[in-house]
Amino acid sequence: MLKVYNTLTRKKEEFKSINEKKVGLYVCGPTVYGYPHLGHAKSYISFDIIHRYLKYLGYCVKYVQNITDVGHLVGDVDEGEDKIERQAKIEQTDPVAIAYNYENIYFECMDKLNIERPTISCRATGHILEIIEAIKMLIEKDYAYVTNEGNVYFRVKKYKNYGQLSRRNIEENLSGERIEIKNDKENPDDFALWKHAEKNHIMKWPSPWGIGYPGWHIECSVMSKKYLGETFDIHGGGMDNIFPHHECEIAQSESLNGKSFVNYFVHNNLVTVNGQKMGKSLGNFITLPDLFKEYSPKVIRFYILLTHYRRPTDFDKEKLNEAIKNYEKIEKTYYKIKKVTVGVENKNKYDDVKNLKNQFIEAMNDDFNTALAISYIYEAIKLANSELNNSEKDIYKLKYLESFIEESAINILGLELEEQENKKDEELLNFILDLRSELRNNKNYELSDKIRDELTKLGYEVNDRKTDKNL
Ligand SMILES: [Zn+2]
Structure with missing residues (x-):
């Protein structure tokens, strides 16, 4: 029985889907204005595990993830610049180019981490019409109001359950210290559904309230409804999304649909x-493209899974190096097993392996506890090595261990196990490419072209755009 920790109740609950054998999963995607960082890796690996495990349990999962390409303002508040427009000014290009470029880089990085793509990946800018319709309805129902400045705000006081997810009490906020209202809101807790666009703003659309652009929260209410319906099973995101983002999503959706x-x-x-907390201003911000220059994405994935998704992942190079050793041990043992089990029938009759398998599933059923689940893979590796070292190897037992490792490590946890020999080839190739790139930097084209030609003869296509590293 699968148990899932529900932030709404602050409890682990038995998971029951709305439709038998079908799950609707919505996860807040990235705002595409910069390189994805370690925080993105943690979040999207966590939900990749949930996605994969639900499929393993036999559910058909419709996984929807949005791409925020407009409306997310600096500081996650209603004032300030759009993050994408600001980045466009810095890079002296168009906001559409920024969104497109960083969306591509996001998916490249997620692919490298072996994260399966969502069933539907939808952009906010592709749903402006639906967003306008939803805002119109909220105004009709008196849950939203238009101001003289052409902004539309959600009337938080009208929605009685506001604060249920984050457990914030807005009455408390309002009494005691009254925040001075400097903008056109009726109440400081109200949040923007539609913002009036200034003349120099590029991402803007006509609406009944004038030219403008949508607020950040409304896109998720609109897109989740469109693809998953008014009520769906699981909504995910980083803890930093609980407030205000998810609280606002609930308020909008429940006011709009009159349903949970x-x-x-x-x-x-x-x-x-x-x-220490990771942050751009703290100077310890780690982007994925930078990280992947030093570490293999496969190992980063493994390292993240060594911590339960509801606990913080501490990036520590010593611990990471230890994880690399353990990962290589799994890879090595797995390929050693494979060498002796070719054509061997899987008899599944060994109680110690069966127990490991059951314990692995039990850990995953307990709110996707990958940290505990991996400890059973370690035990399987130990068991396999002692069997491999045995002069009279039980190949049937090894076959059973092999199938356990494939099911647990490869299918459910999405670890890519690679044969060490192939890895050496890859490292050697990278070394040659680095060398060639250095030669090119020193304008030694004769030698660098010779290397390219030789590699081409061997069947590799050498690509000189950007990094020299693309094969
Ligand atoms: Zn969202």
């Missing part, structure tokens, strides 16, 4: 670096 929005809210914890 989501049955299970699931949130992953964040990433720290040597025990």
Whole structure:
């Protein structure tokens, strides 16, 4: 029986889907204005595990993830610049180019981490018409109001359950310290559904309230409804999305549809670096393209899974190096087993392996506890090695262990196990390419062209755009 920790109730609950054998899963995607970082890796690996495990349990999962390409303002508030427009100014290009470029880089990085793509990946800018319709309805129902400045805000006081997810009490906020209202809101807790666009704003659309662009929260209410319906099973995101983003999504959706929005809210914890919060201003911000220059994405995935998704992942190089050793041990043993089990029938009759398998599933059923689940893979590796070292190997037992490792490590946890020999080839090739790139930098084209030609003869296509590393 699968148990899932539900942020709505702050409890682990038995998972029951709305439709038998079908699950609707919505996860807040990235705002595409910069390189994805370790925090993205943690979040999307966590939900990849949930996606894969639900499929393993036999559910047909419709996984929807949005791409925020407009409306997310600096500081996650209603004032300030659009993050994408700001980045466009920095890079002296168009906001559409920024969104397109960073969306591509996001998916490249996610692919490298072996994260399966969502069933539907939808952009906010592709749903402006639906967003306008939803805002119109909220105004009709008196849950939203238009101001003289052409902004539309959600009237938080009208929605009685506001604060249910984050457990914030807005009455408390309002009494005691009254925040001075400097903008056109009726109440400081109200949030933007539609923002009036200034003349120089590029991402803008006509609406009944003038030219403008949508607020950040409304896109998720609109897109989840469009693809998963008014009420769906699981809504996910990082813990930092609980407030205001998810609280606002619930308020909008439930006011609009008059129905409960989501049955299970699931949130992953964040990433720290040597025990400290990771942040651009703290100078310890780690982007994935930078990280992948030093470490294999496969190992980063493994490292993240060594911590439960609801606990913070601490990025610590010592611990990471230890994880690399353990990962290589799994790879090595797996290929050693494979060498002796060719054509061997899987008899599944060994109680010690069966127990490991059951314990692995039990750990995964307990709110996707990958950290505990991996400890059973370690035990399987130990068991396999002692069997491999045995002069009279039980190849049937090894076959059973092999199938356990394939099911647990490869299918459910999505670990890519590679044969060490192939890895050496890859490292050697990278070394040659680095060398060639150095030659080119020193304008030694004669030698660099010779290397390219030789590699081409061997069947590799050498691509000189950007990094020289693309084969
Ligand atoms: Zn969202």
